[in-house]
Structures are given as C-alpha cells and as structure tokens.
Amino acid sequence: MRSIGRTAYRIRKDWMLYLLILPAVVYFILFAYLPVVDGTNISFQDYRFVGESKYIGFQNYQTVFDTAGFWRVFRNTIILGFSNVVLTAFIPMFLAMMLNEVMFSPWKRFVQTILYLPHLFSWVVVGGIWIFILAPNGGIVNAIRGLFGADPVFFLVKENLARPLYIGINLWKQAGYVCILFLAAIAGINPELYEAAMIDGAGGFKRAMYITVPELLRTLKVVLLLNVMGALRIFDQIYVMRNEVVAPKVDVLMYYVYIRGLEQFDLGYAAAISVFIFAITLVITLTSRRLMKYHV
Amino acid sequence: MINKVVTRVLTVALLLFLVAGTGLFATGSDESDGEKPTLIWVTSVQGGREPEENPLFEDEVERLTGIRVQLVKPPGSEYTTKLTTMLASGEQVDIAYAGGGTYVSFVEQGLLEPLTDRIAASPVLSDPKIIDPAEWERVRSPDGEIYGVFNKFEQGTLPIVRGDWLDKLGLAEPQTFDDFYDVLYAFTYDDPDGNGIDDTYGMAIGYTLYDTVGLFGAYGLMRGWAYDEGGEFYSPYATDAAIPVYEWLAKIYADGLLEPNFITNNSGAFRELFMTDKSGMNWYWAAWVGLYNQQVHAEDPNNPFEARGIAPPEGPGGRLLKAGGDGFMVVPGLSEYKDEAFQVAEFWHTYDGNVISTLGILGHDYNMVDGKYVLTEIGEAHAMDHGAPQPKSLAWVNPFGELPGFDEAAAIVRDYALPQMATAHDKIWEDITRGEAAKIILGDITAAQGVANMRARFAEEGIGRY
Numbered sequence: 001m002r003s004i005g006r007t008a009y010r011i012r013k014d015w016m017l018y019l020l021i022l023p024a025v026v027y028f029i030l031f032a033y034l035p036v037v038d039g040t041n042i043s044f045q046d047y048r049f050v051g052e053s054k055y056i057g058f059q060n061y062q063t064v065f066d067t068a069g070f071w072r073v074f075r076n077t078i079i080l081g082f083s084n085v086v087l088t089a090f091i092p093m094f095l096a097m098m099l100n101e102v103m104f105s106p107w108k109r110f111v112q113t114i115l116y117l118p119h120l121f122s123w124v125v126v127g128g129i130w131i132f133i134l135a136p137n138g139g140i141v142n143a144i145r146g147l148f149g150a151d152p153v154f155f156l157v158k159e160n161l162a163r164p165l166y167i168g169i170n171l172w173k174q175a176g177y178v179c180i181l182f183l184a185a186i187a188g189i190n191p192e193l194y195e196a197a198m199i200d201g202a203g204g205f206k207r208a209m210y211i212t213v214p215e216l217l218r219t220l221k222v223v224l225l226l227n228v229m230g231a232l233r234i235f236d237q238i239y240v241m242r243n244e245v246v247a248p249k250v251d252v253l254m255y256y257v258y259i260r261g262l263e264q265f266d267l268g269y270a271a272a273i274s275v276f277i278f279a280i281t282l283v284i285t286l287t288s289r290r291l292m293k294y295h296v
Numbered sequence: 297m298i299n300k301v302v303t304r305v306l307t308v309a310l311l312l313f314l315v316a317g318t319g320l321f322a323t324g325s326d327e328s329d330g331e332k333p334t335l336i337w338v339t340s341v342q343g344g345r346e347p348e349e350n351p352l353f354e355d356e357v358e359r360l361t362g363i364r365v366q367l368v369k370p371p372g373s374e375y376t377t378k379l380t381t382m383l384a385s386g387e388q389v390d391i392a393y394a395g396g397g398t399y400v401s402f403v404e405q406g407l408l409e410p411l412t413d414r415i416a417a418s419p420v421l422s423d424p425k426i427i428d429p430a431e432w433e434r435v436r437s438p439d440g441e442i443y444g445v446f447n448k449f450e451q452g453t454l455p456i457v458r459g460d461w462l463d464k465l466g467l468a469e470p471q472t473f474d475d476f477y478d479v480l481y482a483f484t485y486d487d488p489d490g491n492g493i494d495d496t497y498g499m500a501i502g503y504t505l506y507d508t509v510g511l512f513g514a515y516g517l518m519r520g521w522a523y524d525e526g527g528e529f530y531s532p533y534a535t536d537a538a539i540p541v542y543e544w545l546a547k548i549y550a551d552g553l554l555e556p557n558f559i560t561n562n563s564g565a566f567r568e569l570f571m572t573d574k575s576g577m578n579w580y581w582a583a584w585v586g587l588y589n590q591q592v593h594a595e596d597p598n599n600p601f602e603a604r605g606i607a608p609p610e611g612p613g614g615r616l617l618k619a620g621g622d623g624f625m626v627v628p629g630l631s632e633y634k635d636e637a638f639q640v641a642e643f644w645h646t647y648d649g650n651v652i653s654t655l656g657i658l659g660h661d662y663n664m665v666d667g668k669y670v671l672t673e674i675g676e677a678h679a680m681d682h683g684a685p686q687p688k689s690l691a692w693v694n695p696f697g698e699l700p701g702f703d704e705a706a707a708i709v710r711d712y713a714l715p716q717m718a719t720a721h722d723k724i725w726e727d728i729t730r731g732e733a734a735k736i737i738l739g740d741i742t743a744a745q746g747v748a749n750m751r752a753r754f755a756e757e758g759i760g761r762y
Contacts, residue, residue, distance in 0.1 A: 049384050050406045050629055068756040136556040157559050157734060243559055244504060244731030245738075262377045263723045265401045267384075 036278060043271035053268075060272035070256065070273070076163075077252040081231030083167045088174045089223045095175060096182030097212055101204070112183070116176035126173050127240030131156060134165075162246035170237060178223055185219040186212060221292045228288045232277050253277050335390040335633050335640065338368045338382060340375040341447065341623065342393060342644075342653065342683030349660070353682070356657045360648045363636050365391070383407055383628055390631040391640055393447060395623040396718040402626065403443050404720065409627040410441035414638050420645050421445065426689045427645065434715075435622060444624025445641040448653070448684030451582045452619040452713035453507035454705060458576045459604030461488040473514070473544055473609050480553040483576030491573075498553035500575035502561030504730040504737070505533075507579040510608025511541050513616025513712070520716045520725055521760070529721070529760030533729050534750035542736045542743035549737045559734045571601070581620070582706045583685055586699025590679060605705025608712065619713035644684070650692045653684035669695045721759050728753045 011018055043060055045053040064070050095115065102108040118126060133140050136152040145152065155161055193211050202210070235254035242250055253273060261270030337343075344350040350367045358364050370378035376398050382389050383402075394402055402408050415421045415432065422429075427446065436442050455476075462469065462479070465486055470476040480498025482488070488496055501508060509519045517532035524530050532538065548554045555575055557565065567584070569575040571592050588603035608615050625641040627634050643649045655662045661675035661682070671680075679685070680696065686706075698706075719725075728750055736746035755762035 048405055067758065069753075072756075131560055135560065138557075152556060154556060154559070154738065157738065159740075243734075244727050245559060245734045247727055247731055258377075259723060262380050264720055265380070265405055 039271045039274050039278075042267055043275045045268050047267040047271070049265070049267075056268070060268045061276075063269060064272050064276065072248060073251050073253055073256045076250055077232055077234065077254075079163060080166060080170075080250065080252060081234060083163075084170050084174075084234070085224065085227040085231050087167060087171050088178055089220060089227055091171060092175045092178035092223075093182050093216060093220060096179045096186060097208055097216075099179070099183060100186050100212075112176070112180070114176075115179055118173045118175075119177040121173070123173075123236035123240045126169065127237070130169055130241065156241075157243060157245040159246055159249050162249040166237065166241065166250055169241070181219055181223060182216060185216050189215045224292065225285070225288060229281065229285050231284070232281050332364050333633050333636065334364045334366050335636055336368060336388045337365045337391040337640070338370070338379050338389050339391075339393040339683070340369060340372050343367045343369055344657075345678045345682065349657070352657050352660050353652070356652055357640065357643075360652065361640060361643045363640055365640060383630075386630060388631075389628050390633045390637040392626050392628060393623060394444065394626050396621040396716075397720055397722040399444060399622070399624050399626065400718045401720045403437055407628055407630075408443040409629045409631065409634050410443055411445060411627065411638060411641075412436075412440070412442045415442055415445070418638075418642050420642050426691050428690065431688075435624075444622075444626045445638075445644070446688040447623040447625055447644070449686040449688050450620025450622060450715075451686060451706060452617050452709035453509065453579055453581055454605050454617050454708050454713075455510060455577060455579055455608055456570070456585055456588070456603050456605050456705070458483070458488065458570075459602035460600045461576050462604070463602075464488060464490075464600075469606050471607075471610055473511075473611065476609050477544075477548065477553075480548055480577065481551070484553045488576060489573040495574065497555040497569070497575045498548065499577040500555035500561065500566040500569040501558050501578060502563055502566045503726075504559050504734045506563075506566075507581075507618060508545075509618035509716075510579070510616065510712075511544070512538060513618075514609050514611025514613055515541060516613025516616065517541075518616065518714065518716065519618055520722060521719050522717060524761060526761065529719070530762075531725060531729060531750065531754065531760070533733075534747050534754065536744070536747060538747060539743040542733060542746060545733075545737045546739055546743065550739060554737070558737070559730075570603070573601075582709045583699075583702060585705040586702035587679055589700040594676075603701055605701060605708055607708050615712045617709060617713040619709065619715040621716055621718055645687070645689050647691070650684070650687040650689055653682050653687055654680045654692075654694060655696075656680075656682045671696070724754075724757055724759060728757075 042053075044055055044057060046056050046059075047053045099108060099111060102111070121129070132138075134142075134155040136142050136154045139152075141155070142152040155165065189212065193215075194207055197207050197211060232252075233254055234252045235258070238250055238252050238255045239258070242255070254277070257270045257273050257277070260266045260273070344353045344367075347369070350369065354365050354367060368382075379389070379392055379394070379398070381387075383392075420426055431446070432442060435444070435446075457469075457479070461467075461483060465482050465488055467479055467482055468475075470479045483496060483498040485494070487494070512519065512533060515537050517535070517538055519533065520531070521529045522532055545554070549556075549558075555561070555566070555569060561569075563580070566575070566578050567580070567588075570578050571588060582605055585603045585605045589601070592599050592601040592603075608617055625644060627637040627641070631637055644653060655669060655671070656675055656678055658664070660672065661678055662669050662671050664670070679699070680694070732741075732746040732749045732753070735741045735749075736743050741749070751762050754760055
C-alpha cells in the first residue's frame with residue numbers, strides 16, 4: 001500500500017517526464033509486444049489470410065519438430081550464431097588492445113578507418129563485394145591464384161568452406177564497430193594504473209593481462225550479451241549470400257521462417273518457429289546474464 | 297526556468313504528435329468528398345520503365361480509362377514478400393500482378409475475387425479474336441473459377457546462340473547433344489571473336505540450371521513438379537532418366553565450355569557475357585533474341601553480333617521447351633473497387649491497352665505524326681516494353697514490327713514449349729534441385745548420387761511421393 005502511494009507520488013512529481021517517455025512505451029507495445037502476442041496466437045492456428053482460421057492446438061509445433069529440415073536449419077543457426085557471438089567479441093577486443101599499442105597516430109587512425117569501413121556497408125553491398133572477390137571467373141582471389149598457376153576454386157559453393165567463410169565475412173563486417181567500443185573503454189582506463197605497474201616492473205604483456213583485460217570485462221559483457229541476443233536472428237547475410245549448394249550448411253532459422261511464412265504462405269508453421277526462436281533467445285539471454293553476472 | 301520552458305514546449309509538441317496520430321485532423325477519404333477513388337495497383341512488371349515515369353503512366357491510364365490508379369512497384373526480389381505483407385495486413389490493394397506459384401497460393405488462401413462471370417460478360421475478354429477461349433479453360437482453377445486476367449503472351453525460353461559465330465566458324469545449327477557439345481567447344485577454343493585471346497566460353501547461364509529446360513526436355517522431362525499415375529507430386533528432374541543430362545552438363549563444365557560462375561550468375565550477368573563476346577550461348581526468353589540484337593546494334597551499328605534462337609537438342613524424348621508461366625492481373629477479395637479494378641484489367645487487352653503496355657506513354661515514349669506512331673528517344677531506349685512487350689491479344693499487331701530475330705525464336709517456342717506446372721512448392725524445388733545439380737556439375741558427386749539426394753531431401757521436407 002505504501003509502495004503504491006510512493007509510486008503515485010513519483011508519477012505526480014515527474015509527470016512530464018513520464019509523459020515524454022510515453023511515445024517510446026506505446027511504440028514498443030505496438031511494434032514489439034503485440035506482434036509477439038499475435039504471432040503466438042497464429043502459431044496455434046491453421047492460419048488463412050481470408051476467412052476463418054481454425055485453432056489446431058500444438059499441431060504446428062508438432063510439424064515443426066517432426067521436420068528434419070527444421071533441425072538442420074536449427075543446427076546451422078547454433079553453429080553460425082554462437083561462432084559469431086564469440087569471435088565478434090574476442091577478436092575485436094584483441095584488435096583494440098593491439099591498436100592501442102600503436103603510437104603513430106596517423107597510422108592508428110588509418111587502420112581504425114579501414115577496420116570500421118565494412119560496418120558502414122549494408123549486407124547487400126558486402127555480399128556483392130565477396131561474391132565478386134571469390135568468383136571463379138573474374139574474382140580477385142582466383143586471379144591471384146592464377147598468377148601462381150593454381151586452378152580457380154569456386155569458394156562460395158564449397159560446402160566445407162561455407163560456414164568458415166560466412167563466419168569470417170561477418171567478422172570482417174562487424175569487427176571494426178566492436179573494436180571501437182573496446183578502444184573507447186581502453187581510453188577510459190586510469191593511466192595511473194599503467195604507470196604504477198611500469199614502476200613495479202610489469203612488461204607490456206603483464207600490463208595487458210592484469211590491467212587492460214580486467215578493465216575491459218564490463219564492455220566485453222555488454223558486447224557478449226548483445227551478440228547473444230542477436231545470435232538466433234541472423235538473416236540479412238544469409239538472404240544475400242546463400243546459394244543452393246551451400247544452403248544445407250548455412251540456411252538459418254530466420255530465413256526458414258521467411259520462406260515458410262512469406263513464400264509458401266504457411267504462416268501458422270512460420271509463427272510456431274518464430275515463437276520457438278523467441279523462447280530460446282529469451283532463455284539463452286537470461287542464462288547468459290546470470291552466468292556473466294551482468295550487473296556486477 | 298529554461299528547463300521548465302523546454303519541458304513545456306516538448307510536452308505541447310508531444311500532445312500535438314499524439315493527437316495527429318489519432319487522426320482527429322484527418323480530412324476523410326477521396327470518395328467521401330465525391331472525388332474519384334484511386335485504385336492501388338501493385339505490380340513488378342507493368343508501368344514506367346523508370347520510377348519517375350510511373351506518374352506519367354498513371355496519368356495515361358486515367359486518360360484512356362477514366363480510372364485513377366496509383367502504381368506501387370516493390371523491387372523485383374522482394375515483390376512477393378511485399379505484396380503478401382500488404383494483403384495480409386489488409387492494406388488497400390485493388391489490382392495486383394501475381395505470377396506462377398504466388399497466384400496458386402493466393403487462390404488456395406482465398407485471397408482473390410473470382411472473375412469468371414465478369415470475364416464471360418466482358419466483350420473484350422470473351423472475344424475469341426482477342427483471347428483464345430481454350431486459354432481461359434487452361435487456367436480455370438479446380439473449383440471452376442478463374443481468378444486472374446492474363447498479363448501478356450508469356451512466350452518461352454530457348455537456346456540463343458551467336459549466329460555470327462556459327463557462320464564465322466562454318467558450323468551448322470546444332471541438332472543433337474553431340475552437335476551442341478561441338479558448337480560449345482568451338483565457341484570456347486576456336487577464338488570465335490577473333491581477338492587472338494582465349495577469353496570466350498561456349499555457354500553462360502545463371503542460377504545453376506535456369507532455363508536449360510530443353511536439355512532435360514530431350515529426355516521428355518519437364519521442369520518443376522508433375523503428377524505421377526497415383527496423383528502424387530514428383531520431380532522429373534530427380535528421376536534416373538535425368539542422369540544423362542546432368543552427366544552432359546558435368547562434362548561441358550569439366551571441359552571448360554561452361555562459364556564457371558553459373559551458380560551465382562544472375563540473368564543480368566549472363567546476358568552481359570553474351571552481349572560482350574564472352575559467351576556464345578545462353579538459354580533465355582524468346583523476346584531477348586530481339587532485345588540482344590537491338591541493344592548491341594544501338595551501341596555499335598557495325599558490330600557483326602547476331603543473336604539467334606535455335607531449336608533445343610533432339611533426344612529420346614523428342615524436343616521440349618518451357619513456355620513462360622502465366623502472369624495474372626488479379627483483384628483481391630478485400631478490394632472496395634472490384635468493378636473498376638476489373639475494368640483496368642479488361643482495358644489492358646484493348647488496342648489502347650496494348651499500346652500502353654508496349655509502346656508506352658503518348659508524348660513521352662511515342663508521338664503520333666501524320667497518323668503514324670513515332671518512337672521518341674526515350675521510347676527507343678524502353679524497347680517497347682511497359683509490362684507486356686508481347687500482348688496476349690490475338691488482334692495486336694505491333695506498328696513497328698518485331699525486333700530482329702524475335703519472330704523466328706517465337707516460332708520455335710510455339711512449336712516445342714509447354715507450360716511448367718505452378719505449385720506452392722516451387723521454391724523448395726528450386727533450392728533442392730539446383731543445389732544438387734550444381735554439385736553434380738562441379739563434379740563433387742555423381743549424377744546418380746545427386747538425383748538420390750534430391751529425392752531424399754524432398755522426403756525430408758515431406759513433399760510429394762518421396
């Protein structure tokens with residue numbers, strides 16, 4: 001009772017601030033929460049665009065889990081998603097620490113710009129660039145191989161190369177952005193810590209291991225959590241870069257939802273997968289928060 | 297004090313925003329004001345060739361029909377998604393273009409207005425001199441209704457070769473698989489462009505198999521799905537009968553006759569290779585025989601380039617090509633302006649409709665000079681294509697005649713082409729068939745393994761008899 005009174009007092013006191021935040025709240029209710037409710041509802045229906053849609057209980061979920069193709073796509077999503085989570089957190093951190101050691105500022109800025117540039121491109125552009133770079137006829141990589149007498153390789157249709165390539169290209173696109181987050185965090189580390197360590201005789205490696213890395217942990221947690229939340233929602237890269245040969249290795253859940261829902265009009269089935277993705281993402285995110293002790 | 301003022305200004309702005317959002321200041325629809333309704337026409341093919349030309353196209357439709365339309369043209373790659381989303385969300389759509397599998401799915405979903413009675417009552421569409429009545433029967437749905445009006449004569453795809461290269465190398469038009477191999481070999485290794493550099497390929501295609509239907513057709517196999525004796529779906533391309541075709545494709549790849557980007561090429565890429573002396577053959581729409589010739593000679597009238605449509609190879613199954621899948625103008629069941637929408641679809645097959653769908657817009661794409669049509673520079677560049685370069689109307693005669701080579705190519709298509717059956721599972725068919733075919737052609741697996749994989753993957757998806 002007392003807490004209700006306190007809340008009412010706060011609202012009365014800061015009513016203008018609450019009013020200003022209202023559009024954002026309305027936006028999230030309309031475009032984030034209501035669609036989840038609507039999607040969950042559709043997942044229990046034999047959905048039709050026009051006319052009555054019958055409720056069919058858990059049949060869509062049953063069909064999803066009985067389809068071998070779904071589990072293949074789920075496996076791909078886990079492999080690609082969690083490789084992205086780990087690599088696009090730790091490698092940019094490592095790069096940021098290396099860049100921080102560069103003393104010649106113009107060179108440092110140049111490398112930073114080069115690293116960041118791919119992040120500015122859309123996946124359509126990035127996909128086009130890599131399809132061009134790796135093409136067997138006219139591609140730069142194969143042209144260089146040709147100079148050494150090697151036969152051209154159609155990299156983009158090699159099943160065994162598909163996942164490493166897609167993970168690598170995602171890293172190439174995202175590394176610069178994450179690297180800047182870590183560089184900003186490094187800039188915020190108290191320089192007296194380094195000075196004290198140097199006086200105590202700590203070398204570069206020890207300073208990095210015992211000062212820089214621990215100081216970057218909070219940023220690392222944020223980056224990891226953001227990556228985890230997006231892990232199962234990969235879509236753009238696959239939509240742009242996939243081809244039928246490597247599809248069994250790289251097709252992911254969101255692409256599967258898109259095809260089943262909007263190309264094959266099987267909206268009940270697609271909604272069931274969407275709810276599944278939502279639930280799994282929620283569980284993984286909450287577990288990660290707990291494991292990482294996010295608020296500590 | 298300043299903080300207080302800023303907060304109040306923001307609050308007033310917010311309130312205005314919220315009130316505006318509720319539509320309290322809305323002025324009402326066009327119709328309630330007694331104005332003509334504006335029909336929303338969602339399409340990927342009809343209209344201006346450039347986005348800025350669409351308003352002119354809309355005005356031209358209004359001038360000729362008295363009906364106001366507004367074109368919505370999503371990018372081709374996202375067309376189905378955008379249209380489906382608009383229909384699913386109840387957005388206004390009065391006329392839509394729907395092709396192949398999309399049309400079938402829309403009918404299955406009950407999204408479309410049956411047009412059977414309207415077509416029967418239409419003096420234009422029921423006129424056998426304009427549209428062959430057998431064509432309407434062909435597209436009648438199992439429930440007896442017709443849900444769409446044809447967009448155009450869909451022609452078909454066929455092998456298109458460099459006729460000038462054939463002549464230069466002293467080669468006859470190929471008739472059998474062996475002949476095709478010999479021609480592709482000569483195009484690759486006998487320097488057909490005479491530049492002294494080994495920079496040509498026999499054949500360039502895209503999307504792995506694209507429209508090489510004629511190769512499979514030689515064994516009596518049609519692209520996509522077919523029904524077996526038990527009435528169940530099966531894929532002719534996934535039968536053992538298709539193995540010799542995959543083996544032939546693998547051989548031309550291994551021998552360097554097939555341009556290696558065949559999996560990731562889009563149609564623009566292989567067209568470019570063909571028009572720039574890099575490949576001697578592709579499989580594409582009959583209309584493109586004329587367009588290739590027109591485009592290359594527009595750049596350089598002295599270029600010896602000659603695109604020529606030829607018959608596909610003859611095999612144990614005879615000869616077979618793919619006719620274009622029907623594209624339809626449909627009227628969604630939720631449209632409030634069904635009568636007006638149907639009138640636009642009907643207009644499309646009148647003489648004026650044929651003119652706008654081919655030549656384009658009066659005063660922009662063409663002018664009338666002494667009672668004769670004269671294309672403007674823009675009209676020349678648009679190559680007489682504003683949604684239906686070859687109208688469905690049997691009464692239509694293009695005042696400029698057809699582009700060079702088209703008539704001969706169209707005759708070959710008429711002789712050998714059958715339409716592919718459109719189903720809601722076409723996308724999965726494409727994915728699985730093309731994926732396994734590519735592995736066979738690249739030599740990663742044998743043809744027998746490939747077709748077995750196709751069948752296993754169809755079974756995994758629970759489609760057809762597998």
